[in-house]
Amino acid sequence: MEVILVPAFAxxxxxxxxxxxxxxxxxxxxxDAAPVQAELERRGWSLTHIFLTHHHDDHIGGAAALKxxxxxxxxxxxxxxxxxxxxxxxxxxxxxxVFGEQTARVFAVPGHTSGHIAFWFEAAETxxxxxxxxxxxxxxxxxxxxxxxxxxxxxxxxxxxxxRVYCGHxxxxxxxxxxxxxxxxxxxxxxxxxxxxxxxxxxxxxxxxTIGMERRTNPFLRADDPGVQSAIGMxxxxxxxxxxxxxxxxxxxxx
Ligand SMILES: [Zn+2]
Numbered sequence: 107m108e109v110i111l112v113p114a115f116a117x118x119x120x121x122x123x124x125x126x127x128x129x130x131x132x133x134x135x136x137x138d139a140a141p142v143q144a145e146l147e148r149r150g151w152s153l154t155h156i157f158l159t160h161h162h163d164d165h166i167g168g169a170a171a172l173k174x175x176x177x178x179x180x181x182x183x184x185x186x187x188x189x190x191x192x193x194x195x196x197x198x199x200x201x202x203x204v205f206g207e208q209t210a211r212v213f214a215v216p217g218h219t220s221g222h223i224a225f226w227f228e229a230a231e232t233x234x235x236x237x238x239x240x241x242x243x244x245x246x247x248x249x250x251x252x253x254x255x256x257x258x259x260x261x262x263x264x265x266x267x268x269x270r271v272y273c274g275h276x277x278x279x280x281x282x283x284x285x286x287x288x289x290x291x292x293x294x295x296x297x298x299x300x301x302x303x304x305x306x307x308x309x310x311x312x313x314x315x316t317i318g319m320e321r322r323t324n325p326f327l328r329a330d331d332p333g334v335q336s337a338i339g340m341x342x343x344x345x346x347x348x349x350x351x352x353x354x355x356x357x358x359x360x361x
Contacts, residue, residue: 107208107230109272111311112145114138117276118164119313121234122146123155128206130154133178134225134234135274139168143175155205158182159236160222161189165274185214185221197223213262217255218245224262231269233317235262240273241315242298243281244326246357252350256329259349263327267318278302278312283361285325288352289334294322325352
């Protein structure tokens with residue numbers, strides 16, 4: 107499965123997918139239709155599927171126009187059926203959805219929003235995590251509790267190490283500046299930040315990351331790590347409380 111990054115707005119990524127075996131073409135979280143349409147036209151592709159992770163406008167804003175133009179099928183969360191216009195395929199946790207020769211498994215990952223889902227394409231080991239899991243960070247808790255988000259992140263953390271992670275925003279460098287304040291002795295994090303600095307200096311994306319990389323470097327997946335816990339003065343505390351404290355600190359971080 108081919109994945110193409112389409113930058114949108116200040117720091118969003120929209121993803122165009124193509125299953126080579128079937129020729130099906132999908133898009134994930136088209137907040138804006140115009141750059142997606144331009145990419146499709148440049149490649150001579152039509153669009154068959156629109157995958158939506160959550161209801162925020164910078165993720166769904168272009169979906170209706172693309173559906174209208176290409177007669178594509180809109181796939182999203184059943185829990186958000188009331189606030190995703192034009193939803194055709196409404197899915198819950200554990201559902202599987204077919205995209206050409208690929209199958210995506212749906213994870214319900216509440217926290218950023220109550221209905222947020224992630225799509226894991228099993229054979230391609232490719233995750234679309236929306237605004238739940240970012241590289242070196244996680245989404246703000248607009249509609250959920252720390253306990254919900256921690257559980258959501260644990261379900262994504264359990265995916266294969268080599269799973270490529272495509273998230274909704276290019277936030278890696280600012281996330282990493284915060285991560286260094288709560289996990290300062292983590293060599294893998296320092297190395298990743300050097301790599302990220304090089305990429306951003308050349309105006310290149312830091313995405314995709316991998317689950318293995320995030321397990322080693324993302325503090326929000328490491329609330330049960332003794333190094334993170336002692337760095338913030340919470341050695342031995344329940345992971346969910348450590349996670350809540352990390353999220354609180356990040357909300358107030360000015361890096
Ligand atoms: Zn969002």
